[in-house]
Amino acid sequence: MNQRADVVERMAELRRRIEYHNRRYYEHDDPEIADADYDRLMSELQSLEAQHPELADPDSPTQQVGGRRSEAFSPVKHLQPMLSLDNAFEEDELRAFDRRLRDRLGHEAQLDYHGEPKLDGLAVSLRYENSRLVQAATRGDGETGEDVTHSVRTIAAVPDRLRGQDLPRHVEIRGEVFITHEGFRELNAAQRRRGEKIFVNPRNAAAGSVRQLDPEIARQRPLDMFCYGIGAMNGGPNFTTQSQMLDMLQHWGAPVSPEGQRLSGIEACLAYYHDLLARREKLAYDIDGVVFKVDRRDWQQRLGQLSRAPRWAIAHKFPAQEKTTVLREVQFQVGRTGAVTPVARLEPVFVGGATVSNATLHNLDEIRRKDIRVGDTVIVRRAGDVIPEVVKVVAEQRPADAREVEFPEQCPVCGSAVVREPGEAVHRCTGRMNCAAQQLETLRHFVSRGALDIEGLGEKNLARFFELDWVRRPSDIFRLHECEEDLLALERFGQKSVDNLLEEIERKRNTQQARFIFALGIPSVGATLAKSLARVFGRFERLRQAPLPLLLTVPDVGPAVAGAIRDFFMDEGNAAELDRLFSGERPIVFEDAGEPDVAWVKTLEMTSLLTALGVRGVAAGAAELVARYHPDFASLWRDPAASVRDEREAQRLCEVASVLESQGCREMLDATEVLLRDWGIHWTQDRSAWHETGQDSPLAGKTFVLTGALAEMTREEAAGSIEAAGGKVTSSVSKKTDFVVVGSDPGSKADKARKLGVTIIDEAGLKALLDKRNGN
DNA sequence: TTACCTCGAGCTCA
DNA sequence: CTCGAGGTAA
Numbered sequence: 001m002n003q004r005a006d007v008v009e010r011m012a013e014l015r016r017r018i019e020y021h022n023r024r025y026y027e028h029d030d031p032e033i034a035d036a037d038y039d040r041l042m043s044e045l046q047s048l049e050a051q052h053p054e055l056a057d058p059d060s061p062t063q064q065v066g067g068r069r070s071e072a073f074s075p076v077k078h079l080q081p082m083l084s085l086d087n088a089f090e091e092d093e094l095r096a097f098d099r100r101l102r103d104r105l106g107h108e109a110q111l112d113y114h115g116e117p118k119l120d121g122l123a124v125s126l127r128y129e130n131s132r133l134v135q136a137a138t139r140g141d142g143e144t145g146e147d148v149t150h151s152v153r154t155i156a157a158v159p160d161r162l163r164g165q166d167l168p169r170h171v172e173i174r175g176e177v178f179i180t181h182e183g184f185r186e187l188n189a190a191q192r193r194r195g196e197k198i199f200v201n202p203r204n205a206a207a208g209s210v211r212q213l214d215p216e217i218a219r220q221r222p223l224d225m226f227c228y229g230i231g232a233m234n235g236g237p238n239f240t241t242q243s244q245m246l247d248m249l250q251h252w253g254a255p256v257s258p259e260g261q262r263l264s265g266i267e268a269c270l271a272y273y274h275d276l277l278a279r280r281e282k283l284a285y286d287i288d289g290v291v292f293k294v295d296r297r298d299w300q301q302r303l304g305q306l307s308r309a310p311r312w313a314i315a316h317k318f319p320a321q322e323k324t325t326v327l328r329e330v331q332f333q334v335g336r337t338g339a340v341t342p343v344a345r346l347e348p349v350f351v352g353g354a355t356v357s358n359a360t361l362h363n364l365d366e367i368r369r370k371d372i373r374v375g376d377t378v379i380v381r382r383a384g385d386v387i388p389e390v391v392k393v394v395a396e397q398r399p400a401d402a403r404e405v406e407f408p409e410q411c412p413v414c415g416s417a418v419v420r421e422p423g424e425a426v427h428r429c430t431g432r433m434n435c436a437a438q439q440l441e442t443l444r445h446f447v448s449r450g451a452l453d454i455e456g457l458g459e460k461n462l463a464r465f466f467e468l469d470w471v472r473r474p475s476d477i478f479r480l481h482e483c484e485e486d487l488l489a490l491e492r493f494g495q496k497s498v499d500n501l502l503e504e505i506e507r508k509r510n511t512q513q514a515r516f517i518f519a520l521g522i523p524s525v526g527a528t529l530a531k532s533l534a535r536v537f538g539r540f541e542r543l544r545q546a547p548l549p550l551l552l553t554v555p556d557v558g559p560a561v562a563g564a565i566r567d568f569f570m571d572e573g574n575a576a577e578l579d580r581l582f583s584g585e586r587p588i589v590f591e592d593a594g595e596p597d598v599a600w601v602k603t604l605e606m607t608s609l610l611t612a613l614g615v616r617g618v619a620a621g622a623a624e625l626v627a628r629y630h631p632d633f634a635s636l637w638r639d640p641a642a643s644v645r646d647e648r649e650a651q652r653l654c655e656v657a658s659v660l661e662s663q664g665c666r667e668m669l670d671a672t673e674v675l676l677r678d679w680g681i682h683w684t685q686d687r688s689a690w691h692e693t694g695q696d697s698p699l700a701g702k703t704f705v706l707t708g709a710l711a712e713m714t715r716e717e718a719a720g721s722i723e724a725a726g727g728k729v730t731s732s733v734s735k736k737t738d739f740v741v742v743g744s745d746p747g748s749k750a751d752k753a754r755k756l757g758v759t760i761i762d763e764a765g766l767k768a769l770l771d772k773r774n775g776n
Numbered sequence: 777t778t779a780c781c782t783c784g785a786g787c788t789c790a
Numbered sequence: 791c792t793c794g795a796g797g798t799a800a
Contacts, residue, residue: 073782073797122799138799146798200779207799208780288800353800354778386777386800449796458795492793494786 007052014045072213073146076137078125079172079232083142084308085291085315091270094292097314098266104311105299106764110265112295114242115272116228117259118315120286120353121178122207124152125231126254129170131162138210142308151210151218152177157225162252168236173254175227179206180284183222190220201353202286226257228291241295259283262295273316280318286353289317320381324394325349327376330361330405332412334437336445337523338428340418342367342405344378344390352382359388363425364407375402413437433573439473440466442521446474450527451519452508456501464490474519475580477505478588510589513540522568524561532556533565538594544569544578704729707750708743710763718766733758741766 018041021032088094102111123139136152137145152158155177162171179187184202191198199205209221227249239245243262250256259276263269273290280287294300294312303312329345342361349356359380361367370392372378377397383389407427411418416431429435433442443462447454454477465471470483480487480502487498517540518530525533536554537543543565551562568574581588706718706729718741733740733752740753740760753760 120800140798197780203800204779211781211798213782356777358777360777382777388777456795460794492786496785500784 007048011045011048011052014041014048017041018045071147072150073148073211075140075144076135076147077144078137078142079127081142082123082125082139082145082174082231083305083310085313086306086309086311087289088314088316089319094270094273094314094316095266097292098269101294101303101312103762104303104764106762111299112241113263113266113269113292114246114295115261115263115269115290115292116257117276117283117287118289118291118317119176119178119226119257120203120288121176122203122210124148124175124177124210124225126152126158126173126175126227127170128162128168128173131167133158133160146211148210150215151212151223152225154215154219155223155225157223157255159253162254164252166237167252169234171233171236172231173227173249174229174231175225175254177206177210177223177225178202178285179209179222180224181286182284183224187222200355203353224285225255227254228257240297242293242297242300243295245297263292269316277318287318289315291315320383321352322379322381322391323349323351324377324379325356327372327374327378327390330367330372330374332408334411334413334429334435334441336438336441336521338411338430338432338435338438340408340411340427340429342407344372346378346380349380351380351388354382356380356382356388359390361390361405364405364420364427365425367405367407373398373402373404375399411435411437432571433473436466443471443474443477445521446519447477448519451515452511453515454508455504456497457505461501473577475577478509478581478584478586480505506586509586510591512592513590514592516540516588516590517543520568520574523564525565529556529561534592540590540593703738705731705733705737705740705749705753706743707740710741710743739766 021041086097088097098111102108105111125137125139125145126133127135127137133153134149135147136149136158138148139145153160179202181202184199184205187205188198199208205221206223209218209223212218212221228246230245230249237248239248241262243260246256246260261272263272269290269292276283276287276290292314294303300310300312303310305311326347327344328347331343331345333341333343335341342363344359344361346357346359361372370390372390372393375398377394379391379394381389381391407418409418410416411429411431414429414431414435414437416429416435418427418429420427429438431438433439440463443466444459446452447457447462457477462471465480468486470480470486471477484498484502487493487501488495512534514527514531514534517525517533518527532554533543534540537546546565548562548566551557551565552559557565569578710718730737733749737753737758740749740758742750742753742760742762750760
């Protein structure tokens with residue numbers, strides 16, 4: 001069977017040739033063959049590998065990420081998510097960070113940190129496999145970014161291959177791509193010479209360059225990079241500190257900031273911060289703060305991370321740049337829900353890398369608090385990275401004719417009364433769908449991305465159609481085809497545009513219920529809640545008909561939200577609009593009209609059964625629980641072995657029990673108690689509370705006193721956990737107290753505990769106790 | 777909120 | 791060539 005040997009040989013040859021051409025391309029920027037020929041080699045190899053899976057090889061070039069011409073901007077999943085950093089703006093916050101860490105680590109002496117400047121560029125993750133750069137990706141949402149290999153590869157500072165021995169099989173190196181001041185000046189000079197666009201700041205120039213499609217343009221741009229961390233890594237050397245890791249990166253040939261320093265203790269960090277702040281102007285590139293990381297890796301690991309940022313690092317931001325400018329006017333914008341927002345129109349001023357001409361003033365209280373008047377000279381900054389903010393008024397420069405801001409009593413758009421609900425900061429226009437602003441905003445929301453997502457119906461076009469009276473409410477969108485002629489007559493609307501738009505609208509007649517519910521723009525119903533409403537009710541019509549108590553059974557729906565939903569559907573205008581959307585020749589059609597959630601149906605049954613039995617006021621959660629796990633309601637009371645799966649559920653069962661108690665349903669109450677006891681829970685009538693009586697809990701029967709603020713939970717939460725574990729929480733320390741849990745800033749209870757010789761533990765100690773009990 | 781890139785399509789002039 | 795839309799980043 002010579003054929004097989006031939007195949008093996010051909011595959012080896014293909015792999016060799018592809019690797020050779022990869023080297024020419026990647027390392028020497030000097031491809032020898034045309035793309036098409038290269039692709040032919042690649043596809044032949046791919047098809048051979050597909051036919052002979054037993055000959056596949058993980059090291060084959062077909063398995064390499066990035067390939068030769070990875071698809072520009074296609075999504076890339078980071079092997080390890082790219083986290084963001086927690087920010088500190090004041091010294092206090094930095095000190096609090098240090099304190100938090102030392103408490104958590106139980107480390108009284110000072111901590112070693114690694115400090116480095118926080119560059120103002122864009123974050124990029126480089127992926128090296130077998131020492132070769134195979135892929136570069138932007139940060140994206142932290143999980144998934146965009147493939148920018150084609151342009152990042154052209155950055156001189158980014159090595160195509162890592163040097164040295166003991167390299168990892170693969171590694172993600174994280175860093176910041178930026179442009180120096182000098183590079184920026186030269187780039188703009190060149191742009192001007194060529195009559196091309198001038199960039200407003202180095203950051204945008206860098207970001208723009210990285211997202212150039214043509215790598216040759218990127219190559220002309222003075223992009224630079226500093227690396228500061230490692231994501232996923234497989235193999236390679238061990239390192240025990242952040243500083244060591246950076247040394248290692250440098251050793252591999254990756255660019256690392258020369259400003260990085262190891263710092264002992266938080267005072268050294270502050271000194272470092274002030275030093276860099278003073279030298280900020282003299283640095284070759286823009287920085288917007290300093291990053292501090294716990295130097296020891298094992299401590300980093302012990303500290304772990306929160307949802308979005310590691311606990312062991314923080315960015316100490318420089319104060320935002322501020323400028324003064326003149327407030328020309330205050331205008332009032334009316335939003336979708338009628339909220340009237342004051343907006344400052346400012347004399348344009350360049351601050352923090354961008355031109356600011358508008359800034360929200362939030363509400364009337366804010367205006368009065370800052371005593372902002374029209375004509376005032378104000379201090380403006382770009383706070384928290386992006387949103388412009390009027391910091392304060394320069395009182396000395398107030399002109400004699402400065403005007404106080406008068407909040408309109410009538411809506412500036414429709415003239416309806418503007419009211420302010422007691423307890424709310426916002427003013428609202430009462431015009432509802434009679435108000436053009438609210439109509440237009442409603443439409444904008446309806447077609448927006450998370451909603452029906454009608455492409456081609458962007459802000460500009462929508463506003464045009466609105467003014468022409470073609471589209472005043474959502475149902476009009478689906479009648480646009482009736483004005484096809486008029487559409488064609490419009491400026492910049494040819495046959496193609498019209499076809500595309502009408503086809504898109506036609507497509508979006510079919511949609512999902514969650515999108516549609518979100519699209520309606522019911523106050524406090526966002527994308528997430530819309531999803532759960534769709535799931536729970538199964539059919540839109542049921543949601544529409546749902547009475548208040550049913551709405552309240554939905555997770556995350558409380559009285560306010562339930563009321564808002566009810567009000568929306570009760571409104572006659574809304575009802576008529578919905579009828580229009582669902583009637584006619586081609587109504588809105590749901591692709592996912594399904595049956596309601598079984599648990600929810602059971603909840604309803606359960607609720608009505610309890611009601612029939614004369615039990616009133618059963619908590620929604622309890623009803624939901626019972627319904628979910630005991631679909632045959634009656635069996636619950638017959639089968640005490642039925643499982644209750646966790647403490648929350650047990651607690652809810654207790655709620656049922658307390659209702660049963662109050663309603664005098666003795667028989668059912670007894671059954672409930674048996675059920676709870678079976679799970680090791682003792683329900684006490686007097687407290688309507690519950691706790692575990694299990695013997696294996698170290699907390700069982702112990703008495704706790706809590707004092708001081710806890711970092712991770714409130715005292716109430718801690719008390720809840722202790723009771724759940726069978727312990728007891730009291731308010732004052734006595735000889736009978738077993739443990740005193742001391743948080744930060746403890747009161748006199750800690751002293752008393754010391755005097756009485758009661759065991760003192762901290763939050764970590766308490767957690768340890770609780771964990772032990774959860775077993776395992 | 778602003779700045780930037782890409783894409784499709786219309787507009788304009790040769 | 792120019793515009794609007796759509797997307798991304800900070």
